[in-house]
Amino acid sequence: VSSEQRARSPGAGDGHSSAPVVAVDCNGADLGPAEVAAGAHIAAQQGARVILFGPEDELGAPGDGIDVVHAPLSIAKSSDPARAVRANPEASIVQAARAVAQDQAQALVCAGGTGAALAAGLFNIKRTRGVYRPALALPLPVPGHPVTLLDVGANVEVRREHLVQFAFMGAALVRTVFGVSRPRVALLSNGAEAVRGSLLVVEAHGELRRQAAAGLDAFEFVGNVEGDGLVAGAADVVVTDGFTGNVALKLMEGTSQRVLSAVRDAAMSTPRAKLGGALLRPALRGFRGQVDPERQGGAYLLGLRRLGVVPHGRFTRAGFAQAILRAQRGAREDIVGQTQRALRQAGALREAPMSAQVASLPERE
């Protein structure tokens, strides 16, 4: 596969040659692989170089900056992604991850399940040296107060040292991608005081306090934030375990939708309200655009040797195009290298041999 793909590597001599290549698994999207491919074409028009993995007949022809690898087998819906990745080396996500591991591409985008992306990434791209666990970091579309939450679902059970590393990983992402020079980092908890929280959070708080007291350049540790602080601009990066982060993310989306639909219902309840709703609608459109999750392109999969981006499966082509452009930009700006340098400077890298890390891959994700 390697030599064949290298021969077909996109963009040779087409003016895109300086840009990193993004390997895209097209399987698993709600609207089908063709929608992901359509997103890739939008991204390619803006300079992206892409290799698409999926069923050839649905992906369309290769084009300027776009190559296609026929990989019809999808494991996006597998209930045991780690096992599915091991058992199916020809699955689209596995081939895409392998292309990144073999440096045919420099970043991974997975339109299917997070679990499959994580497992395929761990087995093929592998962890960054010294990183305990990859994490999913999602820039939340809070108007006026962008905040990046991690982990939003890669690690259901974590230890203190994982949360501490997540702080560095999130800070490096926000510094690189959003240009915040010294991000404010907080821990999500059930109270603002240092003694509040689960044992895990209290311990991580203590460790981050110690790091901060010892002179922390990578970010400013602002302590704990509560649930409302997450959406109130109290921090640029909010760190939590993947269980709480996933619940929080979906609750936020669900609550926003319910409130907006209640406003819509109110605007249908009387003739007077109907007129009001019609007049207000154009102004609300701007707000809807600001909170549109497709604008960010999805979550960043951090902690592997190459960057991953995981758009939501329900995205349209616009969201998939964003995901590809984000992945390309993140690879060009070397988020992975920036993160590792910050971890090394703070002495927060793991010392154990890599073999032990592969063995610790969780069964269930």
Add this chain to the structure above:
Amino acid sequence: VSSEQRARSPGAGDGHSSAPVVAVDCNGADLGPAEVAAGAHIAAQQGARVILFGPEDELGAPGDGIDVVHAPLSIAKSSDPARAVRANPEASIVQAARAVAQDQAQALVCAGGTGAALAAGLFNIKRTRGVYRPALALPLPVPGHPVTLLDVGANVEVRREHLVQFAFMGAALVRTVFGVSRPRVALLSNGAEAVRGSLLVVEAHGELRRQAAAGLDAFEFVGNVEGDGLVAGAADVVVTDGFTGNVALKLMEGTSQRVLSAVRDAAMSTPRAKLGGALLRPALRGFRGQVDPERQGGAYLLGLRRLGVVPHGRFTRAGFAQAILRAQRGAREDIVGQTQRALRQAGALREAPMSAQVASLPERE
């Protein structure tokens, strides 16, 4: 104190005598003890019998159905409520809890900190026999889909058997208070499938499945719900640990507020939108009323030998009045007894001696 209070017990011969008495700690409210007392007077006009504990000069005179005990010492803001309760037997919340323990009152309302209410309740009113841990259950004001979430902050660290009991406690509350004959109970998790979630959630899921298979009368176990399911009417009762529950609750409040304020901002952005906002406002008022947290009166403190209700410290008199009326109604309808009967029928009561339970009181809450 006991005999003196008994002599002054409110409502003797005033027509209120059949109603349970509610002991109210007035310290700790954002608007001060006088606001809580004002709420008590509203509740008394609707038949409540109340003993107020707080600074006498701020509580006003006793009246029809209302007695006053001078208890100026507040421990509502203590960072270590368990220690504060032990060290301050004259604190208002401790006196209020003692009044309930001595049956001068049949329910407790605490306007101050949850931690102080929990600690004072545990030391004085004590756990219901066979209940591992008290829990805070909050009826969430989701329009069209009322749902009760527990625990929202009493237990930061829990075990499987605690979550299982919370399911029974929440179901008994919802059946009694909201008249749902067989409540649908779910576990909050990061995925709908039984294998998704923290180890804790997966274990509790298995145990509740086993109970359901063995024929469960108290409720219907509907499995896991994710964050968005919490606000989508997927269950009548949603069970989680106090860390996740507290984060979820505050995030939901914060997100609602941010979306509504964005709508308000949009309605100020152009002359056309301003007119639209003005026309829509009356229709939105109904929605605001539906989601007003004061309407429910606050969270129920379940698992003690008497019922507690914990309104939010920022409530106005209307919310405190609701809290008192809810406590009175819950005492009359014997939520505590209903819960214990359901737990006993399911074999979910704890077998260990009570002394071990008192010893397990967490230091930090």
